[in-house]
Amino acid sequence: MGLRQLLLVIERDLRMFIQYKFLLIMRGIWFVSQVALFGLVVNQMVANAAAVAGIDYFEYYVVGVTIITLYSTAMFIGYDIFEEAEHGVFEYLLTLPVSRRELVLGRSIGGGLRSFIYVGPLMMVVLLLLGVSNPLHFLIAFAAMFLFAFGVSGMSITLAVAMKSGDKYDIVIGVLDALIVRLSTTMYPTLYMQRAAPAYAMIANFNPLTYASDLFRWGTGIEGTLQFAPAVGILALFIFFLAFTFVGVVFYERRLEGGSWQ
C-alpha cells in the first residue's frame, strides 16, 4: 500500500470538508444550542435526581453532545460518497492510480480526521467548562476518540457503498442516529436505562458511543469510576475501528471492483 496515495486521498477529504462552510456553521450553532439551551434547561429539571446517582448532569450531557457531534460529522463522509456517485466523481476516483484499499482506508481516515478537526475547537470549549483532572487519562481518552471517529467514518462508508439509493441512506442514517444515540450513555447513564428496560442497558454495553462517551468522561475526570476498565473501552473502540476499516475494506473492495455500487 502506497503511503503517498493514501495521504492524498485523506488530503482530498479534508479539503472538501472545508468547502462545506454552511454545514460547519450550522453544526456549530446546533452544538452551542444543545449545550447552552437544552443542556442548561434540562439540568435544572434533573439536577436533583442526577445528584442521587453522583452525577452533575450538565457536565455529563456536555460530554455526550460532544461525542454525538463527533459521531455525526464522521458520518458525513457517507453523504459525500452519494454526492460523488451522483456527480460521477466516484467513477473518476476509481480510474485513478490508487488501489481500492488505499482509497477506502484513506477516506475512512480522512472522514474521521476531518470530524476531529471540526470537533477539536468544540472539545476545547468543553475542556474549558469541565477542566482536566488527569492529563494522562485525557490523552488516552483523546487517542481513543480517534479510533472512534475512524470507525464511525468506516461504518458510514460501508453503509453508503452498500446502499444504492441516497434517499434510503438518508432514512437509514436518521433511524440509526436515533437508535445508536439513544441506546448509548451519551445522554443518560446505564443505570437509568436498566431501570427503563434491561434490554436497553444490555444493547448500550455493545454500543461504540457508550465506550466513546464514557472514556471521554473518564479522560476529563467528571466520572470517577467507569463501568468497564479503560483498557476494555479502548479495546472495544479498537475492534470497532478494525471491523469497519480494515475488514470493511475487503468488503468494499469486492463491491467496488464488481461495479455493483452503480
Add this chain to the structure above:
Amino acid sequence: MFKSEFDSYFFLPIAGANVSKCPVIQITNLTKKFGNLTAVDHLNLAIDEGEIFGLLGPNGAGKTTTILMLTTVIRPTEGTATVVGYDIKKSPKKTREMIGVCFQEPKLLWVSTAWDVLNWHAKVCGLSTQERKEKVKWALEEMNIWDERRRSVHALSGGMKKRVEIAKILIQRPKIAIVDEPTAQVDVVGKHRIWNLLREMREEGSTIILATNELNEADVLSDRVAIMHKGRLLVCDTPQQLKDNIVGGDVMEVQLEKDTPDKVISELKDFKEIVSVKQVGSNLLRLYLNQVEAVTPKIMELFYDRRLRISSIHMSEPSLDDVFAHYTGLTLEEAEKVG
C-alpha cells in the same frame, strides 16, 4: 527500392505517423452483462501503440461500458484485456497507472474549484510540485479557463466543465488516454483546439481511444475506427477503408455543356470502379462509384477524348454515418431509438 522511397515521401499518412504496429491494448472476448442485458458482447480488438482509435456507436452501443472495463472501474463478466501488457483483472492498479480518462460527463464535485480539481489530479498522477504548478497553469491557459480557476465548478458552464475534464489528461499525459465525447458542449474554436491538443498528445507518444457518436470527429481524428452496435463489434478499419467498402458509396455529379451520348454512358459503365450511372437530366449524370480518387482521372480523360466539355462537377464521398447505416441498416438516430 525507388517505390518504397517514393511511398515513404508521398504516401506517409499524416494521421498515424507515429503508429507502431504493436498492440498496446489487446481485448479478448470482453463481455459485460447486467442481469439479462449484455452491454458488451465478446468484444475482440487490438489497439496499436500511438494511434488515435475511434470507438463509435450510438448511445447504448457499449462504448462506455468497454471504457469502464478497460479502466478497471467495473469487472468483466467474461474475457479480459491487457493494457500495456497488464491484465485488467490481475493487475488493476498497474493498468490504471497507464490510463487517463476524460469522461463524457465531467466528473467534478460542485464544491471544488477548477484549480483544486486539477492540482489534486496532478498530485495523484505523481507530478512533482514544480511540474504540477507549471502543467496545471499551462493546461488551464490552453483550455482558456485560467480566469475561472478559482470559481466553484458548479458555477461553470457545461463547456467550461468539459474543458476542465480535458485538462486532466493534458496534465497527466498518460500512456493511454481515453477521451469520451471530448468536444461535447464545446464551441467550434475550442473543438479545433482540443483536436490539435489530442494530436499533439499522440505525437508525444500517447495512444488515444476516442469514444464518440459524433462520426465526423472520429473521421477527422482517427487512424482506425471500430463501430459498435448493441454491445457487439460490427467492423474495425481505417475510416477511408470503411468508406471504400461501401459499394457505390462515392457519388459524382457531372454537368455537361451538351447532352450525353448513350455511347459515353455505356463506356462509363465499363469502368470497374463505377457501380451505376444515372442520367438525371439530358446533360446531368450521377455516377455511383468506388475509389473516387483512382477513377476520377479516367473519367475526365474519357470526357476529354469524346470532346464533351464539363460545366461543373460535384463529388461526395460516404461519411461514417453511411458506413454505420451500411452495416446496421439503421441511421445513428434510428439505432439510438431502437436501443
